[in-house]
Amino acid sequence: MANKHIDQATGTETVGHEWDGIQELDTPLPRWWLLTFYATILFAIGYVIAYPAIPLGDHATPGLLGWTSRGQLAKETSSAGADRKPVLDALAAIAIEDLPKHPELMSQAIAGGKAAFKVNCVQCHGSGAAGSIGYPNLNDDDWLWGGNLVEIQTTITHGIRYPGDPLTHMSMMPNFGADKILTPAQVQDAASFVRSLSGIAPKGDAAARGAVLFATNCAVCHGPEGKGNRAVGAPNLSDKIWLYGGSQEQVVSSITNAHHGVMPAWGARLDPVTIKMLAAYVHSLGGGEDFAPTATNSGAADAGAAAPAASGGAAH
Amino acid sequence: MNSLPPKFQLKLPEQPQLYEKRKAVCPKPVDGRFRRLKWLVMVVTLGIYYITPWLRWDRGPYSPHQAVLVDLAHRRFYMFSIEIWPQEFYFVAGLLIMAGIGLFLITSAVGRAWCGYACPQTVWTDLFQHIDRLIDGDRNAQLRLDAAPWTAEKVARRLSKWSIFLAISLATGGAWVLYFADAPTLFRQIWTGDAPSVAYATVAVLTATTFLLGGFMREQVCIYMCPWPRIQSAMLDEKSLTVTYKYWRGEPRGSVKSAVNSAVPLGDCIECGMCTSVCPTGIDIREGSQIGCITCGLCIDACDSVMKQLGRPRGLIDYATLEDSAAEQAGAPSTPHWKLIWHARTLVYLGIWSLIGGGLLFALGTRHHVALSVAKDRNPPYMLLSSGELRNAYTVKLRNMEDRPRRMEITLIGVPGAKMWADDMAKGEASRTLVRNVAPDQTDPLRIYVEATSGTAPQPLGFSLRVLDAEGGTVSYTTRFDAPELQPDQ
Numbered sequence: 178m179a180n181k182h183i184d185q186a187t188g189t190e191t192v193g194h195e196w197d198g199i200q201e202l203d204t205p206l207p208r209w210w211l212l213t214f215y216a217t218i219l220f221a222i223g224y225v226i227a228y229p230a231i232p233l234g235d236h237a238t239p240g241l242l243g244w245t246s247r248g249q250l251a252k253e254t255s256s257a258g259a260d261r262k263p264v265l266d267a268l269a270a271i272a273i274e275d276l277p278k279h280p281e282l283m284s285q286a287i288a289g290g291k292a293a294f295k296v297n298c299v300q301c302h303g304s305g306a307a308g309s310i311g312y313p314n315l316n317d318d319d320w321l322w323g324g325n326l327v328e329i330q331t332t333i334t335h336g337i338r339y340p341g342d343p344l345t346h347m348s349m350m351p352n353f354g355a356d357k358i359l360t361p362a363q364v365q366d367a368a369s370f371v372r373s374l375s376g377i378a379p380k381g382d383a384a385a386r387g388a389v390l391f392a393t394n395c396a397v398c399h400g401p402e403g404k405g406n407r408a409v410g411a412p413n414l415s416d417k418i419w420l421y422g423g424s425q426e427q428v429v430s431s432i433t434n435a436h437h438g439v440m441p442a443w444g445a446r447l448d449p450v451t452i453k454m455l456a457a458y459v460h461s462l463g464g465g466e467d468f469a470p471t472a473t474n475s476g477a478a479d480a481g482a483a484a485p486a487a488s489g490g491a492a493h
Numbered sequence: 494m495n496s497l498p499p500k501f502q503l504k505l506p507e508q509p510q511l512y513e514k515r516k517a518v519c520p521k522p523v524d525g526r527f528r529r530l531k532w533l534v535m536v537v538t539l540g541i542y543y544i545t546p547w548l549r550w551d552r553g554p555y556s557p558h559q560a561v562l563v564d565l566a567h568r569r570f571y572m573f574s575i576e577i578w579p580q581e582f583y584f585v586a587g588l589l590i591m592a593g594i595g596l597f598l599i600t601s602a603v604g605r606a607w608c609g610y611a612c613p614q615t616v617w618t619d620l621f622q623h624i625d626r627l628i629d630g631d632r633n634a635q636l637r638l639d640a641a642p643w644t645a646e647k648v649a650r651r652l653s654k655w656s657i658f659l660a661i662s663l664a665t666g667g668a669w670v671l672y673f674a675d676a677p678t679l680f681r682q683i684w685t686g687d688a689p690s691v692a693y694a695t696v697a698v699l700t701a702t703t704f705l706l707g708g709f710m711r712e713q714v715c716i717y718m719c720p721w722p723r724i725q726s727a728m729l730d731e732k733s734l735t736v737t738y739k740y741w742r743g744e745p746r747g748s749v750k751s752a753v754n755s756a757v758p759l760g761d762c763i764e765c766g767m768c769t770s771v772c773p774t775g776i777d778i779r780e781g782s783q784i785g786c787i788t789c790g791l792c793i794d795a796c797d798s799v800m801k802q803l804g805r806p807r808g809l810i811d812y813a814t815l816e817d818s819a820a821e822q823a824g825a826p827s828t829p830h831w832k833l834i835w836h837a838r839t840l841v842y843l844g845i846w847s848l849i850g851g852g853l854l855f856a857l858g859t860r861h862h863v864a865l866s867v868a869k870d871r872n873p874p875y876m877l878l879s880s881g882e883l884r885n886a887y888t889v890k891l892r893n894m895e896d897r898p899r900r901m902e903i904t905l906i907g908v909p910g911a912k913m914w915a916d917d918m919a920k921g922e923a924s925r926t927l928v929r930n931v932a933p934d935q936t937d938p939l940r941i942y943v944e945a946t947s948g949t950a951p952q953p954l955g956f957s958l959r960v961l962d963a964e965g966g967t968v969s970y971t972t973r974f975d976a977p978e979l980q981p982d983q
Binding site for chain 1: 514710713872877878879884886
């Protein structure tokens, strides 16, 4: 080159350009840097050969190793499945009534049930299993068809009023108003009596008239004191929990046009282990009952207690 | 901007060398005060590194007995009598901040001493340079061998040297993993092939990096790769100690022979080249302070020994600050080193460093060894029971950080009439106080139901925890009890 630019301080040649008085030294790059650069190129070539890389329209070159993200997911899923297998096998082998004797297995069943609940049950019962009007709250201590592990398992397996399952829970409250079994005035009286059972309405004249109607029309299923009957899924009318609402209007509506809630028979859709885990989870929510023969809805003797405003739902 | 000239063409440089081969650095051995300091630092740092995982520490029957252990699987960090849980990671963060500020402090006080003495890259490079001398002979023999063709002898020497490098590298990588598991067990497993694959992978990676960076890259790591020299060059000022060639005393240079015939009186530098031939990064300190100088002081040792032979005072090359150099040029005597390191910036760094250290020690001394955390169920927020009573559910975690089982009592605070029970108890056993045994070094997660009478309004609810042993300890946690808002007509 005709005119070399030599930097005074270092004695190194510059590239000959100048930006605002700043010049660039033409220091050669170290060789290791070049070698590292070549190594990365080689790695890239190897990577393109070994892994899916070059897009070809609707697919890409497969790569010699045959790796795919779907394949990796399938592998990880199946290995996770293999990890769970001992627990699932143990759950399949054990009768649900023996589950509480194995706290470790129980807690695993509850965890599995929690996951299955999120997939299958939250659509009706809500993510916290708190239900809503017409869909029972599974956290409380009020059970239409029984609240011990076996009873919950049966309910999940066969469902409620589910067509096609001969063992499904079945009961039909008549439409007392719509079918003109009772006159509208009688329905009002019956509702007043029902509400007085749990102390949310006064025991006045209407209730007294309703009591007579109740004894002849309702007591056969709901019991003389309105405490319900789990054999036929007749709700306890003397507690503070109302599946279809506890206001006078809501109770009148329930007597006029009875509600016949339906739950699917999950036995046809889920495997027995999943159902067992779901039963364990629902049982664990706080209202699960033991196998004691005295498992009844013992309504509290708090006749005078103020009922919370949100007390929902008369059943049927 | 102007467009490129029409006749623009790529100008090929006369020297078509865009890339430069590393110049071999084969330092001569040297003895002196700084070389001895380097030996000491090497022995101490390597000793700490290799011995620490083998130290035992009795922690009773429930915890590992390794003095320093990072137990990633169980999320515990043990360091002698200190045990750190994951939520206390700020102690480790604090130590890292102290290490950072410590580097600033060292730089401010004694310049790039970290680079010159304690940096692992420096320590291992130094070690590998001793291996060079052991296998290949001194500087001249090394340079000759480097230039020689690949004869059988050269191949034999290279292979034996690289084998030693590899052995040292393996020991380096191998020691690292011992900090993360029980050292004797893992050591045995590594040899029998039973160690986890992550251990082998870690050893392999660290062996490779030590072999490459210590055996071959050496000073190039400091010059091209490491950010710390750049940061340090921004931190050095006129009060920083750097290795200084006292040109006012050394120049003009000339050998002892040429001094006899010289027209002008020559300086103390006799151009023996010792300072450059002992330099582990291959620089000439007489060109002034530069990024390649890690301030290890070996050139000072080399020059001092030459000056001693000539009967001239030591310190032609010496640690000095710019300020002190200027004073010395003006005729003042040089200030002793120990006086140079105390200046305002050093004291400020020392203050911050000590403050953080003191804060950490205080936190460590006063931290609780029990803890209570409560997470309230928010879906559903409350539960109405058949009786009209209201139930809330909580996940309560009792944490026992001691290495022994402890009995703890939880008590409800507030919400009159409320009672609680855990999900492994019968509801009939509900009361306002629960007693639990919490296993050593564990967190006991409890599901707690709290039931209050019908009509209870939403209000704050507290849990308090008391340890029922001689040491005691109380913590509490305030959360909420949710209930339907009462309507005016009720």
